[in-house]
Amino acid sequence: MLNVRDIRGGHAFYPAGATFGPRVLGDYEFVLIQQGEARYIADGRTYAAPPGTVILARPGFHERYFWDEQGPTRHLFFHFTLSAVPRDLGSPRQWPVAQRMPAGDPVRPLFAFVVDVVTASAERRADATICRAVETMLSAFVRGPVASSAVQPVVAPEAVLLALAHTRRVLHENPAAVVTLEQLAEAAHVHKHHLCRLFAASLDARPMQVVLAFRMQHALTLMARSDLKLERIAQLCGFATVFHFSRRFAQFFGEPPSRVRANLAAGQAPVHELVTLINRVRG
Structure with a gap:
């Protein structure tokens, strides 16, 4: 089972035209765009992030967010560290950065679950349930929405x-x-x-x-x-x-x-x- 530590997260709301960064990320961060057309820049590359997009940022990323210029942006997020990366997921350098998840994917429901648990607890140590949830999210995100599903839609x-x-x-x-x-x-x-x-x-x-x-x-x-x-x-x-x-x-x-x-x-x-x-x- 994945060993997840130092987990923290929450809900974020930004008015039209807001930005965040630049910064150098010190841990892993999952971000789920719920409302608004955002842009995410990591190590000089720009990713479109419309609603439904999940972003997986990694330690060392030089990053910046540009939130929707026409209306508010809402998103969920949580930071975490990993003691080790499972071999079957390959190198984090090869992982996708931003993906718009399809209907029925497991990542978004688990995202809401993790954030609800994390924001309701003062503990930053993830229990076994959270570790499994993050492991499932990470596996589904890295392997892709089709490969993580048992069947083709x-x-x-x-x-x-x-x-x-x-x-x-x-x-x-x-x-x-x-x-x-x-x-x-x-x-x-x-x-x-x-x-x-x-x-x-x-x-x-x-x-x-x-x-x-x-x-x-x-x-x-x-x-x-x-x-x-x-x-x-x-x-x-x-x-x-x-x-x-x-x-x-x-x-x-x-x-x-x-x-x-x-x-x-x-x-x-x-x-x-x-x-x-x-x-x-x-x-």
Whole structure:
């Protein structure tokens, strides 16, 4: 585990046109730009830093910040020292300096967690939880947003994103709710035939197949984490009869609900390609 020491940090707010530096950094510093278009200069090189950018500055950097000239800039930051750098991360001289992190990255949520813990404690010594959080951030940042993720994101057009968001919202509020192709097309602001073509191109599936995938995933959760009978699970997931539910479930997962439930009790969960694909969709 990474040995993180002398950690300190917080939230920063700057008015329009403010600057910071120049200075020579004496330790490591992570910076997360939350608002404002900033510029970061390190050892004579300039990096654009729009919102969502994470900066990893290293000891010895000659650095300067130019905050947004038109409006306020907000960012999170924390300093830390390392007793040693893990070999698998390579030389710090080769690490990236500034990266705009993609949706779903682990760095930004962990950043907020670390800053919240650090600002609530007078201790500058990082405990095991903070050490692991910083290690995960460092690994994800250095290896890159794609390499740090287990899967490649799927880029989908705006209409598909809107239809997926509508499905999630409706079925989250009521998993038994009726979701029609016409409703999805209206939410996506396109004709239903065009929406079907977009789904086929980006997900290789029809919109209503995706709706079914959401229902099946919810049914799987209820089977794994409740004692509800299949009849009740069928009702909660929008199926008129347990027979209809069982037939669609077996078609979707390749096994009947009773067998899948027994496998879930043994710690074996089925995986469906469409479900994983939906969870990888990004705009």
